[in-house]
Amino acid sequence: MQAATNASSPEDIKALEQTRLRLQAVVKSLGQLQHDLAHHETLPSWPSLQKSSALLIRTISSLLSTTETHSKFLHSAHAYPLPTFPGRSQAGLLDFLLRKKHEPSVEDWIIEGLKAAAEFCDASEIEGMGVRVGERKEKRGLDEEDITELWEWAGPAENDIARRVLTAGEHTSDEEDDEDEEDDDEDADQNATKDTQMTGADVPGKQPAVPEPPPLPLATILRFMTTGSVPLFADPQRQNREQMAAIRAMSAQREGEAAAVRAGIATQGQ
Amino acid sequence: MHELLLFGQVPRSRHDQVLKILAGVAAMQPQRVIERHIVYKPQREPEEPGSNLRRGGSQGIVQKQTKQNAAKDLYFTQTVQSLAEGNFKSEQNSSVQKPNLKVEGNDSGNKWTFQFHDVPDTGDRGVTVRMTSSTDIVEGDPHAYMVAFGNNYVSEYYLEGHRFVNQNVVILLHRILQEPGPRPIQTSPQKSLPTFNSLKPLDPSGGYVLQASILVQDLGKPAILDQGVEELKRFKDLMKGCVELDVPDRLLLDTRVKYQANPFGVQR
Numbered sequence: 075m076q077a078a079t080n081a082s083s084p085e086d087i088k089a090l091e092q093t094r095l096r097l098q099a100v101v102k103s104l105g106q107l108q109h110d111l112a113h114h115e116t117l118p119s120w121p122s123l124q125k126s127s128a129l130l131i132r133t134i135s136s137l138l139s140t141t142e143t144h145s146k147f148l149h150s151a152h153a154y155p156l157p158t159f160p161g162r163s164q165a166g167l168l169d170f171l172l173r174k175k176h177e178p179s180v181e182d183w184i185i186e187g188l189k190a191a192a193e194f195c196d197a198s199e200i201e202g203m204g205v206r207v208g209e210r211k212e213k214r215g216l217d218e219e220d221i222t223e224l225w226e227w228a229g230p231a232e233n234d235i236a237r238r239v240l241t242a243g244e245h246t247s248d249e250e251d252d253e254d255e256e257d258d259d260e261d262a263d264q265n266a267t268k269d270t271q272m273t274g275a276d277v278p279g280k281q282p283a284v285p286e287p288p289p290l291p292l293a294t295i296l297r298f299m300t301t302g303s304v305p306l307f308a309d310p311q312r313q314n315r316e317q318m319a320a321i322r323a324m325s326a327q328r329e330g331e332a333a334a335v336r337a338g339i340a341t342q343g344q
Numbered sequence: 345m346h347e348l349l350l351f352g353q354v355p356r357s358r359h360d361q362v363l364k365i366l367a368g369v370a371a372m373q374p375q376r377v378i379e380r381h382i383v384y385k386p387q388r389e390p391e392e393p394g395s396n397l398r399r400g401g402s403q404g405i406v407q408k409q410t411k412q413n414a415a416k417d418l419y420f421t422q423t424v425q426s427l428a429e430g431n432f433k434s435e436q437n438s439s440v441q442k443p444n445l446k447v448e449g450n451d452s453g454n455k456w457t458f459q460f461h462d463v464p465d466t467g468d469r470g471v472t473v474r475m476t477s478s479t480d481i482v483e484g485d486p487h488a489y490m491v492a493f494g495n496n497y498v499s500e501y502y503l504e505g506h507r508f509v510n511q512n513v514v515i516l517l518h519r520i521l522q523e524p525g526p527r528p529i530q531t532s533p534q535k536s537l538p539t540f541n542s543l544k545p546l547d548p549s550g551g552y553v554l555q556a557s558i559l560v561q562d563l564g565k566p567a568i569l570d571q572g573v574e575e576l577k578r579f580k581d582l583m584k585g586c587v588e589l590d591v592p593d594r595l596l597l598d599t600r601v602k603y604q605a606n607p608f609g610v611q612r
Contacts, residue, residue, distance in 0.1 A: 116568060
């Protein structure tokens with residue numbers, strides 16, 4: 075390419091080459107991510123999304139560190155097209171190379187990013203681009219230091235918790251041993267009570283005095299939720315049972331009457 | 345939006361246990377959910393099924409009309425207000441019948457949503473699939489809006505429970521609460537909320553319902569639907585032995601207004 079001055083040293087060319095490689099990597103991982111998101115019918119799983127975003131962040135940060143180390147040269151470098159450059163056929167590329175300012179859309183992105191950063195970031199040195207970085211909104215609770223502090227605390231704390239959870243089965247010290255045993259005892263007690271509750275066995279003193287009424291059938295609840303009223307015949311089985319009970323009661327009554335009549339006849343007969 | 349659903353029942357005695365199990369499964373703290381549902385029914389009575397077929401002579405032109413007049417179904421709809429315990433009347437001033445000036449809809453904290461659930465799809469996929477739509481009501485009086493659209497107030501109930509999210513499955517462990525006592529005949533919802541503790545569960549045993557759902561944007565893509573069904577079934581298997589999740593009869597979730605024969609012709 076026609077970039078750089080004629081007196082470019084091999085180091086400068088190396089810097090350009092490195093930057094190009096890094097940029098290529100960023101473009102590649104961005105393209106990959108875009109492809110994954112757009113062309114698969116189902117979203118990729120969370121772990122794979124996270125992996126590709128982590129990869130992207132790593133390539134971007136390596137790009138940043140490369141441009142940082144060569145920032146002096148890259149700032150002073152300018153593109154001078156040679157007469158042999160095919161200006162007619164590659165006009166777009168030429169424009170792009172010679173343009174000193176950002177494209178308007180790119181500028182918008184930068185402002186957007188700065189605005190997002192301004193909400194929790196105090197650094198006033200990235201002022202410019204029309205965004206007042208120093209003035210952050212009072213509503214936002216956390217600023218840069220708070221977030222740093224939080225994560226400095228949260229990382230180790232989370233590790234502690236995770237270690238305790240992961241090694242719960244192993245006995246590391248005597249104190250924990252005792253605690254575990256107590257826990258076990260409690261668990262056992264709880265399990266016992268739960269078991270009895272689940273099997274419905276009567277434990278004097280533990281059960282409520284009034285037995286629980288039978289649960290309403292799910293059907294009734296769903297019907298109520300959709301139509302807002304209790305269906306007239308909630309449970310055909312129960313209806314049947316009640317009917318049978320009524321019939322039985324009626325026949326028992328009749329039998330009683332018949333018995334009384336018979337008894338009456340018997341007494342008359344005597 | 346479509347919803348894939350499974351339901352299960354949890355007796356009251358096991359509620360706390362199931363809550364803890366779900367918290368472990370979903371790896372999150374239970375999120376308190378209190379909603380007030382107001383059920384509406386269209387003012388128009390549904391036509392007798394098949395009545396449009398009997399009427400008229402045998403002219404060809406009637407045939408055409410029949411096609412146009414194919415009885416449209418009428419549906420129950422709901423407005424839902426999401427509440428917090430603080431929204432309810434506090435215990436102290438419950439004795440003083442002070443009209444609560446918090447007219448619904450005006451308070452930005454009390455969000456109202458218009459909800460419509462279609463009849464679940466036919467076809468056995470192992471889960472209930474139904475179309476739902478819910479629209480947030482940003483301002484105004486939701487009741488006036490519903491009435492203006494030709495709906496009648498039917499009743500209201502409160503839904504109380506906890507919500508979890510496990511991957512794509514939204515788990516709602518809830519029960520239905522009602523105001524105690526016989527329901528007064530009224531045509532508009534209560535202007536003020538009762539105290540929370542005065543509400544009585546619909547189920548006298550105080551049991552809870554576990555609802556597991558997955559929202560699917562578009563049924564046009566079978567791969568996504570299959571994935572949703574698969575995930576919901578996996579959750580069902582996961583809960584096996586704890587709560588039995590099952591598919592209710594689809595007609596239990598039927599939101600269509602039924603035609604009721606009215607032999608005496610009395611307009612109700």
